[in-house]
Amino acid sequence: MKQNLKVIGEHTNHIFKQNTQITQLGKSGQIHEAVKLFSEMTRKNTVTYNSMISAFNKNGKINDARHLFDNMPRRNLVSWNTMIAGYLHSDRIDEAYRLFVKMPKRDRFSWTLMISYFTRKGELEKARELFDLFPHKRDVAFWNVMIRGYGEKGRIVEARRLFDEMPLRVVVSWNLMLSCYTRNGEMRLGREFFEGMALRDVVSWNLMVDGFIEVGDLDSAWEYFEKTPHPNVVSWVTMLCGLARSGKILEARRLFDQMQNKNVVSWNAMISAYVKDYQIEEAARLFSDMPNRDSFSWTTMIDGYVHVGQLDKARELLNQMPYKDIAAQTAMLSGYIKNKRMDEACQVFNEIAARDVVCWNTMIAGYSQMGRMDKALNLFKEMKDKDLVTWNTMIIGYAQIREMEEAVKIFNGMKIKNVVSWNSLITGFLQNGLSMDALTSFKLMAHEGLTPDHSTFACSLSACANLAASQVGKQMHNKVLKSGHLNDLFVGNALITMYAKCGCILCAQLIFDDLDEVDVISWNSLITGYALNGYGKQAVQLFQQMVSKGRAGMLSEAFEVVRGLKIRANAGIWGALLVACKARGNLKLGKIAAEQLSEFEPRKTSNFVLLANMQADAGSWDEVENTRLSMKYTEAEKQPGCSWIEVRHQLHCFQSNMPMQPETAEVYSNLKTLTSQISNLDCVSNLIVSA
């Protein structure tokens, strides 16, 4: 008997150890190892299953978690709570709620989850009702979840009231209250609160850094980052992303290189920074160097290839991915849609087994961009958990096929609308020549208590411009001043157009001069404005000014323009960009243009030559060699060089493969002399490929 008990005890002890191991593996992202251990275990108990579910959840494999949950022999309260928490964690809140309703018994933890469900849905009143109704003594977590809910909806005053009422506050409560300020851009109040905090930890400092980054105050962010007593990996990643987002990629990289303990998130953040900066090769290098990858790493990289138009590379990577992840698949789906490759888009969409709301929305947006609202509507009807984006996408789709009545019907069918819904409606009216309706909507929106954003202002100002409504336009300008959106480029450009179309070119010029930063559209708006008001000479002068200034920066904008084209870009467009890249010495974008161009003109020598010359200019001789090789490999056809001159009314033609004739021999001899003189100068790089 004693012996038997001992054996049982050892077994239990062993299982206990293995369960803990599964949890640990899950936490550190080693999901495959966790699965391996789980499947090798001969004896399992309920905790084993719960640990495995939790491990799946932590690695974004929510469907595997659910599969295990459905098939486990016995479930306890923790199994239910873990599964619900997993759904909440991966934003599948409706599935979380369905489980909550189904569960046989609930504890304090389940209630807290439930409240967080309602706060996540934005239904704060229901959450508050539960909060007040809770039958047991409310613990700190209860208060915290409610404060978080208020904070997420920007209801800072109510959050603060609750915070002040709390009988007991832990450091998490202080941080949650702080995050109400920092997450809502209230950095003055946030700083004040931070200074008076009774309890502070590294999270508090990180929140401050993140808050400053959000409002674009990089200096203060850096100041707090440097002052953080014991920065953790989150502090570093937050700062790194802040730098990356402001285009300071070199500084971001420096920080990354300084990091002592890089985790997978740090690597992902750095890869993402390169991807956003079109540096796909550097991103790929990091991707292959990183010690282990999670679904974020794969998705970022796949999206990166989509970003530079290398769809086949993206697809290859998706195929290589050791497990299917919806985000990665959706990135691919979105790539095919952006490039109008609808057949492949459908194929990917069908491959996705458990579709989430983002994936559905992407597909609906795809059809609506193609003008196929019939198909979009079918999906819309088929879809279960629609969110705001779903509805907004439908509004935009109908507006684009000029069916404003349908668009309005969708709009009116919405229980909750956000600022994008209104902007979509206003834009719809605007694009369909219904500027009055656009302005009316602007008024109605304010009436319903929604705050217009930069986009609302930009569209509404356009409506004023269309109507040449200078009075309303000026009022709108006033509102812009008060709102703090004056320095937004969209708004600034819209103001330029508005004043120009209302006949006040002086005002337009003043707005232009006051902008911190101008882009190609600002210039165009002003130039058009001058022309429109009869100042042709000034318009031409401005155009010349524009060409001579700040062109290098406009190159990337030109790329964005091409990406945003309603039609698929053709060889002409990519070719023009390639030439522009060469002229501006932008190898990074040049490579993208050349890659795209090779799809249309795989054997055109001049494209290869242009690229190789750019690489030579940049001193990348390895790349030059590669380009030369691929030119040979694709057997690029070399157009025979040809040139002609007219001497005394007679045309003389020279072709590189012309049979030798007396006069050509002389020409070649002269040419040889010239070539040798040139190669002694410092322009070898331009000849290196053609030689």
Added chain:
DNA sequence: TATGCGTAGT
């Protein structure tokens, strides 16, 4: 408290 995929706008 940090990283990935979807909607609007000059």
